[in-house]
Amino acid sequence: MAVLLIAEVNGGTLSVDSTAKALTAAKQIGEVTVLCVGSGCTDAAQAAAKLEGVSKVLCAQSDAYGHDLAEPIADLIVSLSSNYTHIVAPSTSASKNILPRVAALLDVMIISEVTAVIDADTFERPIYAGNAIQTVKSSDQIKVATIRTSTFEASNEAGMAEVASIDACADPGLSEWVEDKVAASDRPELTSAGIVVSGGRGVGSEDDFKIIEGLADKLGAAVGASRAAVDSGYAPNDWQVGQTGKVVAPDLYVAVGISGAIQHLAGMKDSKVIVAINKDEEAPIFQVADFGLVADLFDAVPKLTDQIA
Amino acid sequence: MKVLVPVKRVIDYNVKVRVKADGSGVDLANVKMSMNPFDEIAVEQAIRLKEAGQADEVIAVSIGVKQNQETLRTALAMGADRAILVVATEDVHTDIEPLAVAKILKAVIDEEKPGIVLAGKQAIDNDMNATGQMLAALTGWSQATFVSELSVEGNSAVVTREVDGGLQTIKVTMPTIVTVDLRLNEPRYASLPNIMKAKKKPLDEKSAEDLGVDVTPRLKIESTGEPEARLAGIKVGSVEELVEKLKEVGAV
Numbered sequence A: 001m002a003v004l005l006i007a008e009v010n011g012g013t014l015s016v017d018s019t020a021k022a023l024t025a026a027k028q029i030g031e032v033t034v035l036c037v038g039s040g041c042t043d044a045a046q047a048a049a050k051l052e053g054v055s056k057v058l059c060a061q062s063d064a065y066g067h068d069l070a071e072p073i074a075d076l077i078v079s080l081s082s083n084y085t086h087i088v089a090p091s092t093s094a095s096k097n098i099l100p101r102v103a104a105l106l107d108v109m110i111i112s113e114v115t116a117v118i119d120a121d122t123f124e125r126p127i128y129a130g131n132a133i134q135t136v137k138s139s140d141q142i143k144v145a146t147i148r149t150s151t152f153e154a155s156n157e158a159g160m161a162e163v164a165s166i167d168a169c170a171d172p173g174l175s176e177w178v179e180d181k182v183a184a185s186d187r188p189e190l191t192s193a194g195i196v197v198s199g200g201r202g203v204g205s206e207d208d209f210k211i212i213e214g215l216a217d218k219l220g221a222a223v224g225a226s227r228a229a230v231d232s233g234y235a236p237n238d239w240q241v242g243q244t245g246k247v248v249a250p251d252l253y254v255a256v257g258i259s260g261a262i263q264h265l266a267g268m269k270d271s272k273v274i275v276a277i278n279k280d281e282e283a284p285i286f287q288v289a290d291f292g293l294v295a296d297l298f299d300a301v302p303k304l305t306d307q308i309a
Numbered sequence B: 001m002k003v004l005v006p007v008k009r010v011i012d013y014n015v016k017v018r019v020k021a022d023g024s025g026v027d028l029a030n031v032k033m034s035m036n037p038f039d040e041i042a043v044e045q046a047i048r049l050k051e052a053g054q055a056d057e058v059i060a061v062s063i064g065v066k067q068n069q070e071t072l073r074t075a076l077a078m079g080a081d082r083a084i085l086v087v088a089t090e091d092v093h094t095d096i097e098p099l100a101v102a103k104i105l106k107a108v109i110d111e112e113k114p115g116i117v118l119a120g121k122q123a124i125d126n127d128m129n130a131t132g133q134m135l136a137a138l139t140g141w142s143q144a145t146f147v148s149e150l151s152v153e154g155n156s157a158v159v160t161r162e163v164d165g166g167l168q169t170i171k172v173t174m175p176t177i178v179t180v181d182l183r184l185n186e187p188r189y190a191s192l193p194n195i196m197k198a199k200k201k202p203l204d205e206k207s208a209e210d211l212g213v214d215v216t217p218r219l220k221i222e223s224t225g226e227p228e229a230r231l232a233g234i235k236v237g238s239v240e241e242l243v244e245k246l247k248e249v250g251a252v
């Protein structure tokens, strides 16, 4: 089996965590070639070459590839596809945009959010917001799949694969980038953080979200939010955890003022230890919490922040 | 300009999903079914384009079982002008794959020639997040996924997309395929008079064969199981006790 793994590259830098986790899944299928795509991605390609078990790295650079636009990148991947039995990528907003397009261009089905590789044709994936797990067997010539990174350990950095530059394809010119609104943050990334502290509607305002951020900073944690908190403007959209937000599985997840709707649980219920702080003892979040504290968050969270060394 | 809106009939998002004990799937007999929540947002956006004078006609399309008529009537009651039902299976438990759905939609596009397709970004049953992107591939059109703001400006559309890092704004050439995210708008409720009116709006019925599309699945579902359940936890009485427990398990 020959697997083409599309690396996650942001602004020329390899997202090591998500790529190394998807690599672990890819290695269970066959020999792995990594593709780095970007407006400049030589550094990313060098970083990818160090990941253990990568046999080769391809680096495709073009201005058209700088902003994850689906149309030109899908064309590039399709142009390489005849050499591979599998095309996979960590499941990120970029790959979820691009890989279904690749699959349809190849007349194959996409296999989204793979959580386990059974064999080269057979995969597990969650459906119904994670309320059921489906095992599917693909009959397609080429398998195109996104890998849910929260369920795979990251591969180590121990390799030294060869890096080759490849030519870009013609840009179909269907779309153009206008701007990004990305807030810089010193906090760990939500999907790779060891600890996540999330706030919900119960937090009540953007200002009061500082309480959540204070606890997170004390713990060295990333900050997450429920959809209700994002919809209400307390937190930015990229903090949303859940069925339609990010899926996280940190060592510790602290849910504050979050009721525990299934759509939220879909994004965090595989966390190792779950703490819930909620003033309603009936809140469904307590059904998945290892440690539940029935309390007013405005009282409990500052105390907790103080008491953690 | 015509707007095409694909709508899917799915288990209502408030219903607790029950996995069948024999591993054959999720029980959908006698459970409440509704329009996929993302598709409601797409229908709403299509109607708003029409109200703003940017679209002339909103066509809702649904692919699946005959009962999808109800879903289409909901779209019509919200304000869609007419509906097309493509029957592709008789069994409510058969989920038509996004690739086949995209092929059927492509055939509908060839007949209807819309200027824009507004689709939900994912269906809350199979959670594939794929149909819009696949349709864009088959039509060769531009795609704008996970959209939380949309403005159509002549031959192009400017969209804001919800991405992992925050928000991205791109400009896409029309015709285009847009997949909508939850924060694009708040869908309206259909009023009783509009529900009555919707009963008289045209609803065309075709089959997948009529459109020449083979819906044979590419992914064989070997089994469907329950996810691993979490062990029941405990309630702690105070912040002090919580900190103690967290230290005990090495979480802080």
Ligand SMILES: Cc1cc2nc3c(=O)[nH]c(=O)nc-3n(C[C@H](O)[C@H](O)[C@H](O)COP(=O)(O)OP(=O)(O)OC[C@H]3O[C@@H](n4cnc5c(N)ncnc54)[C@H](O)[C@@H]3O)c2cc1C
Binding pocket: A199, A200, A201, A202, A203, A225, A226, A227, A228, A229, A240, A241, A242, A243, A244, A245, A246, A256, A257, A258, A259, A260, A261, A262, A263, A264, A267, A277, A278, A279, A280, A283, A295, A296, A297, A298, B013, B037, B038, B124
């Ligand atoms: C298609 C679809 C997709 C969705 N995707 C997502 C998703 O990805 N992520 C997501 O999170 N949701 C998602 N949702 C929304 C989900 O159904 C819930 O509406 C949402 O998660 C609720 O957020 P919440 O728990 O913050 O708010 P609420 O349900 O309103 O809960 C607030 C909680 O705060 C508690 N509280 C209030 N004040 C205090 C206080 N002072 N101290 C302590 N506790 C307090 C209350 O007891 C309550 O339990 C989706 C919904 C749909 C239909």
